[in-house]
Amino acid sequence: MSNNEQHSKPLLRVQELRTWFYTFGGLVKAVDGVSFDLAPGEIMGLVGESGGGKSMIGFSIMGLIDPPGRIEGGRIEFNGKNIAGLSEDEMRVIRGKEIAMIFQDPMTALNPLYTIGNQIEETLALHTALSARERRAKAIEMLHKVGIPQPEQRLSHYPHQFSGGMRQRVVIAIAMIAKPRLLIADEPTTALDVTIQAQLLRLMRQQVVENGTSMILITHDLAAVSQMADTIVVLYCGRIVEKGPAEDIIARPRHPYTRGLIDSIPHETAENDGPKQRLSQIPGNVPDIRKLPPGCAFAPRCSRASERCRMQDPVLMEHNAIAMGSGKLRPHAVACHHPLAVSP
Amino acid sequence: MFGYMIKRLIQMVIVLWAVSVLVFVMMSFTGDPTFMMVPLDATDEQIAQARRILGLDESHLVQYWRFLSNIAQGDFGRSFVFRQPAMTLILERLPATLEIVFLAMVMALLVAIPLGVYAGANPKKPASRAVMAGSLIGISLPGFWLGMVLIFVVAVKLQWLPSSGRGPTTEWLGMRVSFTSWEGFRHLILPAITLSVGTLAILMRIIRAEMVEVMKQDYIKFARAKGAPAKVILFKHGLKNALIPLVTVFGLMLGDLIAFATLTETIFAWPGIGKLLVDSIYRGDRPVIVVYLMFVALMFVVVNFIVDVCYALIDPRIKIK
Numbered sequence: 001m002s003n004n005e006q007h008s009k010p011l012l013r014v015q016e017l018r019t020w021f022y023t024f025g026g027l028v029k030a031v032d033g034v035s036f037d038l039a040p041g042e043i044m045g046l047v048g049e050s051g052g053g054k055s056m057i058g059f060s061i062m063g064l065i066d067p068p069g070r071i072e073g074g075r076i077e078f079n080g081k082n083i084a085g086l087s088e089d090e091m092r093v094i095r096g097k098e099i100a101m102i103f104q105d106p107m108t109a110l111n112p113l114y115t116i117g118n119q120i121e122e123t124l125a126l127h128t129a130l131s132a133r134e135r136r137a138k139a140i141e142m143l144h145k146v147g148i149p150q151p152e153q154r155l156s157h158y159p160h161q162f163s164g165g166m167r168q169r170v171v172i173a174i175a176m177i178a179k180p181r182l183l184i185a186d187e188p189t190t191a192l193d194v195t196i197q198a199q200l201l202r203l204m205r206q207q208v209v210e211n212g213t214s215m216i217l218i219t220h221d222l223a224a225v226s227q228m229a230d231t232i233v234v235l236y237c238g239r240i241v242e243k244g245p246a247e248d249i250i251a252r253p254r255h256p257y258t259r260g261l262i263d264s265i266p267h268e269t270a271e272n273d274g275p276k277q278r279l280s281q282i283p284g285n286v287p288d289i290r291k292l293p294p295g296c297a298f299a300p301r302c303s304r305a306s307e308r309c310r311m312q313d314p315v316l317m318e319h320n321a322i323a324m325g326s327g328k329l330r331p332h333a334v335a336c337h338h339p340l341a342v343s344p
Numbered sequence: 345m346f347g348y349m350i351k352r353l354i355q356m357v358i359v360l361w362a363v364s365v366l367v368f369v370m371m372s373f374t375g376d377p378t379f380m381m382v383p384l385d386a387t388d389e390q391i392a393q394a395r396r397i398l399g400l401d402e403s404h405l406v407q408y409w410r411f412l413s414n415i416a417q418g419d420f421g422r423s424f425v426f427r428q429p430a431m432t433l434i435l436e437r438l439p440a441t442l443e444i445v446f447l448a449m450v451m452a453l454l455v456a457i458p459l460g461v462y463a464g465a466n467p468k469k470p471a472s473r474a475v476m477a478g479s480l481i482g483i484s485l486p487g488f489w490l491g492m493v494l495i496f497v498v499a500v501k502l503q504w505l506p507s508s509g510r511g512p513t514t515e516w517l518g519m520r521v522s523f524t525s526w527e528g529f530r531h532l533i534l535p536a537i538t539l540s541v542g543t544l545a546i547l548m549r550i551i552r553a554e555m556v557e558v559m560k561q562d563y564i565k566f567a568r569a570k571g572a573p574a575k576v577i578l579f580k581h582g583l584k585n586a587l588i589p590l591v592t593v594f595g596l597m598l599g600d601l602i603a604f605a606t607l608t609e610t611i612f613a614w615p616g617i618g619k620l621l622v623d624s625i626y627r628g629d630r631p632v633i634v635v636y637l638m639f640v641a642l643m644f645v646v647v648n649f650i651v652d653v654c655y656a657l658i659d660p661r662i663k664i665k
C-alpha cells in the first residue's frame with residue numbers, strides 16, 4: 001500500500017560498507033567498500049563465488065558480525081536510520097521483526113533440543129502480543145505455506161525428524177513469519193535438489209510480493225537469481241564488480257567475471273547428454289583474500305587483463321541502462337578497465 | 345522403556361554381587377574383628393567362643409555363602425559395636441549425610457551455572473578470566489583445610505555459625521533433619537560450603553567449556569537473528585545444549601559426594617554415614633562397613649539410572665533403551 005508512495009526512497013541503503021576480520025593469518029577484508037540501495041518490495045540478487053563475502057554482507061546488515069570480525073566503516077541505513085554499530089539491545093528489536101535472515105545451512109540453524117513449533121512461535125512471542133493459541137495458528141499457517149504436509153502434527157516434532165529440505169522450509173517459515181520488511185535469504189535453496197529449489201524460490205517470491213517485503217537473495221547460482229531478482233549485484237573478493245538491473249546484467253554483462261559466471265550456468269539445451277554439463281568454467285581459483293594482488297583482484301584470472309589492471313584498482317562506474325520490465329532508467333555499473341562491449 | 349528397566353535391574357544385581365565379593369574378600373583378609381569384641385584378658389576359650397558366635401570359625405566359602413544368602417534376604421547382620429542391625433544404623437545416619445550433600449549440590453549448581461554460562465559466553469572478558477582463575481583455586485583447595493579455615497574464621501573468630509554437630513533436628517517424612525529449623529540450618533551451612541567448593545569449581549569449568557562450544561553454533565546465531573534477548577539465548581538455547589556433559593559429571597559427583605562426605609563429616613563432627621564409616625573402620629565393625637559399601641554401590645547404580653533419564657529428557661535424539 002504505502003510501497004508506491006515511498007518508491008523513490010530506498011528501504012535499505014548500504015554505503016561503503018567494510019567488514020574486516022582480524023585473524024592470525026592476516027587481515028581478511030571480507031567486505032570492502034560495498035554500496036547498494038534496495039527499494040521497498042525490490043528483490044536484489046547478490047551473486048559471486050564462494051568466499052566472496054556474500055554472507056558477511058548479510059550478517060553485517062543483521063548486526064551479527066562477531067570478533068575477530070568487525071564493521072570497519074560505512075553506513076547501513078535502514079528506513080533512513082543508520083543501523084551499523086547499534087548496540088545488541090537496539091538491534092534486537094529490528095532483528096526478526098524488521099529484518100530477518102534465512103541462514104545458509106538448514107542442518108545447523110535449528111536448535112536440536114526444541115520442537116520446530118517452539119522455534120517458529122518464538123519469533124512471534126518475541127515480536128508480537130499474540131496469544132499462545134494465535135501463535136500456534138500462525139505457525140501452522142506458515143508451515144502450510146512453505147509446503148510442509150500435516151503442519152499440526154509437525155509442530156511437535158524435533159529438527160532431527162525432518163529432512164534437509166524440510167528443515168530449510170522451517171527456517172524459511174521462521175524468517176518470514178513476522179512479516180519482516182527486509183528478508184535476507186542466504187542461499188536458501190542450494191542445499192536442496194533442483195525441483196524443490198524452484199518450488200521454494202517461487203514460494204518465497206510469492207510471499208515477498210504479497211507482503212511487499214524487500215529481499216536480498218544471496219546465491220552463487222546466477223540462473224536462480226535471473227528469474228527472481230529485479231537487480232543483481234556481483235561480488236568478487238569483497239567488492240562489487242558489477243551491479244544493475246537483472247535482465248540487463250544477464251543479457252549484457254560488462255564485467256568479464258560476470259560473463260564467466262553466466263557462461264558457467266548449466267544449459268539444459270546443450271547437445272551433451274548430461275543436463276548439468278557446464279559450458280565453461282572461469283579459469284583459476286578465487287585468490288587468498290588475505291593476499292590480494294595489487295590492482296584488480298580478478299586480473300590473474302581474466303583473459304582481458306592488461307598491465308593497467310595489475311597496477312590500478314578499477315572503480316565502479318555507472319552506465320545507464322534501461323530495465324526492460326519497467327522501462328525506467330536504472331544505473332548499470334561496472335568496475336573494469338576493459339569492460340565488455342555492449343552488443344545491442 | 346520396559347527393556348531398559350530390566351537391563352538396569354540386571355545390571356544392578358550384577359554390580360551388587362560383584363561388590364559383595366569384593367567386600368567379603370577385603371573383610372576376610374584384613375584384620376580379625378574378634379579382638380575388638382573380647383576383653384583384653386580374654387582366655388583362649390572365650391576367644392574361640394566369640395569366633396563361633398561371629399561365625400568366623402568356618403571356611404571362607406561357607407562364610408561367604410552365609411553372608412550372601414543373608415544379604416539376599418536383606419539381613420546385613422548386627423553391628424558388633426552397637427548391637428543393632430547394621431542397616432538400621434546406616435538408615436538412621438543417612439538423612440544427615442543427604443542433607444549436607446544436597447545443600448552442597450544446590451549451592452554448587454546455583455553458583456556454577458550462572459558463572460559458567462557467563463564465562464562461557466564472554467570468554468575474553470576479564471571477569472571471566474577471574475572466574476576461571478578462582479575455579480582453579482577451588483579445585484586445588486583441600487577440603488579438610490578449607491573446613492578448618494572456615495571453622496577457625498567463621499565459627500571461632502567471628503562466631504557467626506556453629507562449628508560442629510547437627511543442632512536440633514525435627515521429624516520430616518519419617519527422617520530426622522536439621523534444615524527445617526533455623527538453628528539446625530545454621531549448623532548445615534559450613535559443612536555444606538566445605539563440601540561444595542570442589543564440586544562447584546569443576547561443574548563451573550565444565551559448563552564454561554561446553555558453553556564456549558555451544559555459543560559458536562549456528563542455531564545460536566539464528567536465535568540472535570530472530571531478535572531473542574541475551575537471557576533467552578544463553579539459558580534457553582545455550583545452556584540446555586551444554587547440559588549433557590554437566591549431567592554426566594553431576595551424576596558422578598553426587599555419588600562421590602554422598603559416599604565420600606567422610607572428611608567433611610569428621611571435621612564438623614557431623615553424624616552422617618561418612619562419620620559412621622570412619623568410626624566403624626576404627627572399630628573393625630564389619631557389618632556396618634559392608635552395608636555402607638553395598639549402599640554406595642547401589643546408589644551409583646540409581647544415580648546412573650537417573651542420569652540416563654535426564655539425558656532423554658534433555659535431548660530428544662537420545663532414546664532410553
Ligand SMILES: Nc1ncnc2c1ncn2[C@@H]1O[C@H](COP(=O)(O)OP(=O)(O)OP(=O)(O)O)[C@@H](O)[C@H]1O
Nearest residue numbers: 021023028030049050051052053054055056057289
Ligand atoms: N570468522 C571469520 N574469521 C576469518 N575470516 C572469516 C570469518 N568469517 C568469514 N571469513 C572470511 O570472509 C570471507 C567471506 O565469507 P562469506 O561467508 O561471506 O563468503 P560467501 O560469499 O558467503 O561464500 P559461500 O558462497 O561459500 O557462502 C571469506 O574469505 C571467509 O574466509
Ligand SMILES: [Mg+2]
Nearest residue numbers: 054055104186
Ligand atoms: Mg555464504
